[in-house]
Amino acid sequence: MKLQLTKPIVFFDLETTGINIATDRIVEISILKIFPNGTEESKTWLVNPEIEIPKEASDIHGITNEKVVTEPTFNELAPAVYAMIKDCDLAGFNSNRFDIPLLAEEMLRAKVDFDFSNTKAIDVQVIFHKKEQRTLSAGYKFYCDKDLENAHSAEADTKATYEILLAQLEKYEDIGSTVDELATYSTHKKRADFAGFIQFNDEEQEIFTFGKYKGRTVLDVLKENPGYYNWIQNADFPLYTKKVLKQIKEKAVTPKKAMSEAEKLKALQQKFNLR
Secondary structure (H helix, E strand, O other): OOOEOOOOEEEEEEEEOOOOOOOOOEEEEEEEEEOOOOOEEEEEEEOEOOOOOOHHHHHHHOOOHHHHOOOOEHHHHHHHHHHHHOOOEEEEOOHHHHHHHHHHHHHHHOOOOOOOOOOOEEEHHHHHHHHOOOOHHHHHHHHHOOOOOOOOOHHHHHHHHHHHHHHHHHHOHHHOOEHHHHHHHOOOOOEOOOOOOEEEOOOOOEEEOOHHHOOOEHHHHHHHOOHHHHHHHHOOOOHHHHHHHHHHHHHHHOOOOOOOHHHHHHHHHHHOOOO
């Protein structure tokens, strides 16, 4: 099967200072944009994270503090990155759990209102793990019969991820070929936020997935313990999680439109069967 697109899709990969979505920063981002007609556009940026890159991180991706000291910050790059991914669907390797949430954090810190409400996300790693249970390098070898050179280079990982998805489309007929089908297949649970702290239950209600209120609906918890909202907003949670929680709360407390006198009279007539 071929990948069926109705709008552009962006494959992307991040190299970062660490794995904490709320506090770590991007040091490299690579984007491969695929248009419905098959045209490709790609761009890779090194990023000055404005914080120290731990040696443990540099040992993995090879990007040191000295290498990025003169590079632009994400605040400076955000408009260009956003222009490239706006109105696109997204895809990556472990992107639902890490790359998308961290990118959203960086966008919000840069004052870019990063909204994914109309965006589908394909996580190639989830497809891979459901089918084969391997890593990116092993997956590249398994699906494409190639050795992944320069692993943990954002550009190499991005291109490999795209090639793996194309190979998966050829190998597995049951995963679908549209973005909607692939996004559904590559998602474990439907999330309200990117990091998965708030998900939807079977009744499409937002629920917490952590702590003492795990499995409880957000609205029930906020009614029972209003202070829990302030605790999350002031704690070390991702910015997008806080944004989603704020939207849920505001939606719940939006006052209903006041009834006019005519509407009140009509309601009374209906209640008492008056004509």
